Amino acid sequence: MSMICLSRLAGRSAVLRAGLLVLALALPLALPVQGARAQPTAYPLSVENCGQTLRFEAAPRNAVTIGQSATEILYALGVGERMAGTALWFNAVLPEFRAQNDRVPRLDNNAPSFESVIGRRPGLVATQFEWMVGAQGVVGTREQFHALGVPTYIMPADCEGKNNLVGADGTRTAPFSTESIYKGIGQLAAIFDRQAQGAALVADLRAREAAAVARARALRLADASAVFWFSSADLDLDPYVAGRKGIPGYMMRSLGLRNVVQSDEEWPTVGWESIARANPSVIVVARMDRRRFPADDVERKLAFLRADPVTREMDAVRQNRIVILDAHAMQATIRLVGGLEALTDAMAQLQP
Secondary structure, three states, rough: EEEOOOOOOOOOOOOOEEEEEEEEOOOOOOOOOOHOOOOOOOOOOOEEEEOEEEEEEEEEEEOOOHHHHHHHHHHHOOHHHEEEEEEOOOOOHHHHHHHHOOOOOOEEOOOHHHHHOOOOOOOOEEEOOOOOOOOOOEEEHHHHHHHOOOOEOHHHOOOOEEEEEOOOEEEEOOOOOOOOOOOOHHHHHOOOOOHHHHHHHHHHHHHHHHHHHHHHHHOOOOOOEEEEEOOOOOOOOOEOOOOOOHHHHHHHHHHHOOOOOOOOOOOOOOOOOHHHOOOOOOOOEEOOOOOHHHOHHHHHHHHHHHHOOOOOHHHHHHHHOOEEEHHHHHHHOOOOHHHHHHHHHHHHHHOO
């Protein structure tokens, strides 16, 4: 669930908390699978993924996912029984996936060890982020897994149009597009022979995305700007905020919001003094269950914004124009569309 606290851009301070407006981001995934037409996968199957060719003789068993995006896509495809472990969680699993998730071991809330992943004897390791499994992977490199006969799949959104060797969280060489999410769903559906489920899921997300974008454009926001605050290594340090070409950048472009951060890095650190000078109309903060950093806690974020001598003078803070959004809805996941819908609803209430 996402909570959204906002007031009007015109300056009137309508604080919605107990007063915070609550919007659900759970995806309605009761998909019309029966009506979807798709051919079954013909094995052996070859898949081009992030510069490598993967070959599958059959649908994998004992899949391990590192990153909630890959995890929830596989749950949406209904292949929880073929999964042997998950890791790297930001938010609680969506309610409709709890039954599948309860049967799958959680290897770690953050980065699992290489040994713990291999210990599950996986037929596939699917990762949301290349910094987990990749050239500088903290879990391991693709070559390490492939040498043991374990194929690795990286979600296309994290490697296409992105250089993960530049910047702490990578740098976008091209603006993010939701097509990369749909490509990942289609490829995983083919790998696991869940073509009908994949086609239905993509059709549902495309329709919702188009409707949300149409509503957003109809708002015709005039000279509104925003900053997305994901977290901070420490509250005394510069925050991790959204760059202009990443997922939140796509959300802002769809809404007609101007991102006050112009970096191409995915989540650059930017000083609060610089952000305050830009004076964004709205501050969007991430809510997450992860507790890796102090600022992962949304309540500590809010307390900081209202107490710090720099941030408390920003118009968005003084007038309570703060939107709280699930962290996972700010990433390349099936929750992104729900995040766009919720953000569109919030911005509609900011209209005078």
